[in-house]
Amino acid sequence: MPVNLSIKDVPDETAAQLRDRASRNHRSLQGELLAIIEAATWERPFKAVELWNAARAAGLSTPDESTQWIREDRDSR
Secondary structure: OOOOOOOOOOOHHHHHHHHHHHHHOOOOHHHHHHHHHHHHHOOOOOOHHHHHHHHHHOOOOOHHHHHHHHHHHHHOO
16 A cells, blocks of 8 residues: 655745656656655665776776786886
8 A cells, every 4th residue: 555755845946946857757746756765765786897897888897907007106216
């Protein structure tokens, strides 16, 4: 059985931003709030390959590469 939830004392600016977001997503305010709650509560299984790809995309490298760079810098002096 569905449960009714209520959020009290929402600042006007926050409510306006939520209404704008709902409009952009072609949803009612109620639908947008439910979508936000569902997205926040869905558990995604951890995937190491996603972390690896994100690290590579961010330009992070392995410790071995870092060690090599430090040695090259040190030896160039």
